[in-house]
Amino acid sequence: MMKPSLDDVLADWAAGVPARAEIARTVAALAAAAAEIAGLVADGPLAGALGAAVAENVQGEVQKELDRIADDRFLAAAAASPVAAFASEERDHPVVLDPRAPLLLAVDPLDGSSNIDTNVSIGTIFSILPAPPDFPALAAEAGAALEHGPFLQPGRGQLAAGYVIYGPQTALALTLRAGTMLFTLDRRSGTFRLTTPSVRVPERTHEFAINTANSRHWDDPIRVYVEDCLAGEEGPRGENFNMRWIASLVAECHRILVRGGVFLYPSDRRRGYHEGRLRLVYEANPISLLVEEAGGASTTGEVSILHVEPRHLHQRVPFIFGSKTEIERIEHHHADPHPHSERSPLFGRRGLFRA
Template identity: 50%
Template sequence: MPLTGRWTLTRYLIEKRRRHPQASGELNALILDVSLACKALARIVSRGPLGAGLSFAGGAVNVQGEVQKPLDVLSNEVFLRMNEWNGHLGGMASEEMEEPAQIPASYPRGKYLLVFDPLDGSSNIDVNVAVGSIFSILRAPAEVLHSGRNVVAEDFLQPGAAQVAAGYAIYGPAAQFVLSVGDGVAVFTLDPELGEFVLTQANVQVPPDTQEFAINSSNARFWEPPVKRYVEECLAGKPGPRGKDFNMRWIASMVAEAHRILMRGGVFLYPRDTKDPDKLGRLRLLYEANPVGFLMEQAGGRASTGRQPVLGVTPSSLHQRIGLVFGSRNEVERIERYHLEPPAPHAPAPLFATRSLFRY
């Protein structure tokens, strides 16, 4: 029976477990608690500046060196409070916290770890651009469950391929919950009358080819040669080496970029560059690259650092940053090939060049 019709997220998860008896009921319950946090945030975000006591002005600086807004702090608290009590978690880690969050002693410990970015794209919320929440579920080390010890950062340093489930919520014109439990990708839309996430698209597939790419061109002067080559070929359009015209997109909201690509294809690049040689990229491996990469791979797309599959990278720190390219498989593989090929003997023309009015 195809997974279509007005199925709630609960029914979808029950059906998945029936088809895969080895699946854990605890995992289903944890996902439902995560979705409950997303429902709460969908309501809060939808009120915008009407939300009581909320300001879009900046506040403290978080571990990422970014100015937190009150909504960032509130979103983090919602995720913590909605998930700490259920007995399914050994601990949590958030983009907004320097160290892992412990499960209070009054609550039982569980066999999973929850990693999340509670409000991705919050810098755009004051202009009413779609934002979202990203999450990843990992298995906790056995001793966390059996000995009751507190989690440490090293417990979370697992490659993306080890994820049990991952997904995101997007708070746009409609609130949607996108999920993979390692068996394809499904999209659920929040029905405000039911108060439930309802299945609206099953077995999402990212088209292998595309004519859309997303990149922040203001960083062009810092790009590595393979990225410059790729973008210049796209911009050359039909007369160029690609033989077709491309459209360029940039929303500056990771969730919104990923959602567009899941729905209609495309490729997203936030690559490693030379702007800060000490950083291997800008996006967070655990909170952004791994969960989005998991979804893309489950939908037939590809996610890469530009040099290797992102899901194969073993994290070295809780807040590690990394370069990321994801989306339509054939485009991502092309970018990987460009990184492997030796540099061209003559550098191509710069992306944005000053030209004389006169031809000589």
């Protein structure tokens, strides 16, 4: 029996509810654009120099050719949808589309673009928000009014969120605020089909993901948590853990949605990292909604990501998410003014990463 298509699922969800129909139309347009991007990613070098550096984005990061292509495709999808304004990680300011439309769209067009040439999974992340009633007036002012206004909503106000991962399979993770679903792209028809109707993140896990190259810069709560995991059966946790690190947020999240785990990209003592590195509006909020709707949790280390009030459009934030019991443990470490644990040989006070 053929699995339901994304269009079928959206039509059932939106039936008879105009506000839902507007969200459904927007998600469908994003999915269609993602299917096009998936084709380019699958072609790799045959599609041209997709990993070639072409510019520098608003974040001061190298912008790749595929970043630019994806940004243009998703802007076009937004313009064909009931979207008042489009905000992209690749752009300085939001783009006003239809000031009287009911929705706002924030997109990271191509997460993990440093992996393009190495054939590692990359993706697209999106967040759909309600446009405020006064948006037409704000749009008339443009500039700073948009930069510091309508998109600065806490993540709990999102109407829908998701990501597309371009890997061995192209998959869409989607929440419409009633759980989290996984769809898989049928490459023969170009249609996303429902393959997991209700994702549940296991509450407990034996996997964690963090870049240990930064260990010497970590604050004590993170260092102590990782030491406890690395100490294994002989340590305070009394069990062994596996460490993962892909350097692609969508790939890390997909693994956690499928089999559990915890991802940590904390703030640290390096210059420019004291407030974290991942973007609140474009990355942390939509991923957090997906994970929490699947029974997981997310945090800055101290508060839920979805409760953070954004201060500016490209704000960065410490970002930790995954299995609920691990998130609770990490928050406990942050709440303890003097976190301590048994020291593992690798990260002990006189271990490989400490003099």
